[in-house]
Amino acid sequence: MRLNASSCASYVLTLTVILGSTNIYAAATERLPDSRSFTVIKKKSAPTTAESSALAHYSLGIVYDNQGMVDEAIKEYNKALKHDSESSSIHTRLGTNYLLKNRLADAIRHLKRAKEIDPESTKARTLLALIYTSQNKFNEATGEYQEVIRLNPGSIEVLTSLADLYVLQEKMDEAAGIYEKLLDKKEDSPFLHFNLALIYSRLGKIDLAEERFKRVIELKPDYIEAYLALGTLYEIKKDMSGAAAFYKEALDKDPLNKRVHYHLGSIYYRQKRVEEAIAQYEFLLKIDAEEIGAYVDLAYVYLSEKRNTDAEKVLKRADALDLKSERFFLAYGLTKSAQKEYTEAAHYYEKVLEYNPNNAQAHFYLGAAYERAKEIKKAAASFRRSIELDPQNADAYNYLGYMLVEDDKDLDEAMDLIKKALEFQPENGAYVDSLGWAYYKKGMIDDALTQLEKAVILEDADPVLRDHLGDVYFEKGSFEKARREWRKALELDPQQEGIKEKLERDL
Incomplete structure (x- = not known):
């Protein structure tokens, strides 16, 4: 989970939430440094000119932070550091802002220094843990979180972060243990019950997960995610009627929730309640006429029922709105294949590959379309590419082998x-x-x-x-x-x- 340009925005959003919870970005009037972290306050005598300058630049940096002017804040903190290099607050601020700028090496350097100056600085340790997590340095991150918990045993936010870190490491038992302890302190938290239920699900403890999700609903009856999770659990248990019941309860709370309608459409189709499934997807499209996924899923329902003309009509509705996606073109290709219009089908599969050249499934279907269109060399190339991308694609091995057999060529390779x-x-x-x-x-x-x-x-x-x-x-x-x-x-x-x-x- 290394930071890059595409992930930076979401990571910074997460960081901002955590920073808010730790008061690092509190208003200047609320965030005067304490005596352990700012040299000038330690002294009983009057501050020197240098010390006063450090405090002035530091305070101005906070003002810039509060206005979202990160670059200007960094300049002021660096000026403050020239006058007071032993301030953990200045180093923490610099580490924070360098993190926001994705300058991780600089952030780590300043946060480590802040920790050296003030070993009890939970803010610096928390930020270091975040960075280490982003770099997949889970042991280092765990060490920082554990030290923060030692310094501040009651911090629900940090305990939750440590539990999430264990989840990233697939240490589900340890993560569950933390959430169980948290619930001893805060039994009425639907959020904690929900997360523990998710972990129980990962551990295969379905009954315990179900109990926790139901407790979430008791505490917060409009917690839609809990209804969705319970529906999913019942799907896992092959209880489609039970799953549908939870999805319907979710709709009672939020009638226009698109995800719930998707789930119900899928459930109804698997129950062979085809017309009800169609109605769900059509209702979805009334909620949002540009919901491309609903057009595609509805087309697949029609295709599986061999209602190929209806499938094409649905896809044409999406096309008329200029809605395009990788899944859309794949569905159109399959529709054309079902209609035995193989040249047209190949055209749509090629469109899929414009979106994603490494789509092994699209290469396979393209190969099948080429073979039906008697373009054997192109078909073989597509099947081979599908196998390269997905070495476990049994259909591609078989189709290519059978095609070679039919062509009476390379029978040994075919076998x-x-x-x-x-x-x-x-x-x-x-x-x-x-x-x-x-x-x-x-x-x-x-x-x-x-x-x-x-x-x-x-x-x-x-x-x-x-x-x-x-x-x-x-x-x-x-x-x-x-x-x-x-x-x-x-x-x-x-x-x-x-x-x-x-x-x-x-x-």
């Missing part, structure tokens, strides 16, 4: 590819068929028969598998068995003219 697919999904009937068909093409008829008989057991309603098995039986001289398989294939897909010809020829 290696198909076997690789089977390593990931050994009981996939389509993959077993591909291997059997490769054996058939190589003249290894007995091996082909073994694989194809297994394939139709795994996938008995696939006309291609039945056709292949019929061909092998025919090659073995088992003509009646061959005709039986071809008839089954024709029953499953009456449009297969090639099978009709086989039956007419060999009857």
Whole structure:
């Protein structure tokens, strides 16, 4: 989690919240330095000119801070430091502002110095912990937080930060322990109960998580995130009706919450309540006509129901509003593939890759579209690129292997590819068929028969598998068995003219 230009803004926002809680950015009248952190205040005698100058520049720096003028504040603090180099307050301020400017090395240097001057400075240690966390130096961050807790045992903010650090380190038991202790002090905090529930979820303690989320709702009935979390837990437990009930409760509190409508749409679809799922997504689009995700999800509902024309109509509505996204173009490509318009499908998959050239799924679908459009070389290149990006893409291995088999080229490589697919999904009937068909093409008829008989057991309603098995039986001289398989294939897909010809020829 190193800071970079893209993450700096969100990190600074987090920092600002924490700074507010530690009063580092309090108004100048509220933030006079104490005697341990500012040399001039330690002295009982009148301050020297240098000491007075240090305090003046320091105070002006605070004024600039309060106005958000960070660069000007840094200049004043550096001037103050020239007059009083042993002030932990000045070093802390400089460390803070350098952190805001993403000058982490300078921030660390000044915060360490502040800590050396004033070992009990919790502010400097807290900021150092934040920086160390951003640099993945979790042990150093943990040490700083633990020291802050020793100095200020009652700090809920710091204990929470330490717990979050443990979460980053995947030390869930330690994180849970801290939240449990915090709740001993502040049992009525819905925030603490919610975070502990999340940690219990990560630990697989679903029942304990459920109890905590329900406690959150008791304490704060409008805590929408708790309803969403409970809905998700019930989805994990495969209790879709229970999940839907929590999402509906959330809508009672916030009827226009888009995330809840997304969840309900998904739940209804999985319950085969297709029209209710459609209604949820359409309502989402009434709430926000430019919610591109709702158009895409609704299109997928229609596609899965083989309502391809309806899917295209939905996507055209989004297109008319000039709504574009990576998911949008992928859905459009799949729609065109379902309509057997493969050249158009390839166009949309290429659009996906303009958004994200490393989308392995898009490369796979592009390969499939090219293959259907008889552009075999392009198809092979797309499948190979998909495999490069996702070495566990079993479909890409199988499709490329099967394509090579059909083309009667590189049968040894084809078999290696198909076997690789089977390593990931050994009981996939389509993959077993591909291997059997490769054996058939190589003249290894007995091996082909073994694989194809297994394939139709795994996938008995696939006309291609039945056709292949019929061909092998025919090659073995088992003509009646061959005709039986071809008839089954024709029953499953009456449009297969090639099978009709086989039956007419060999009857």
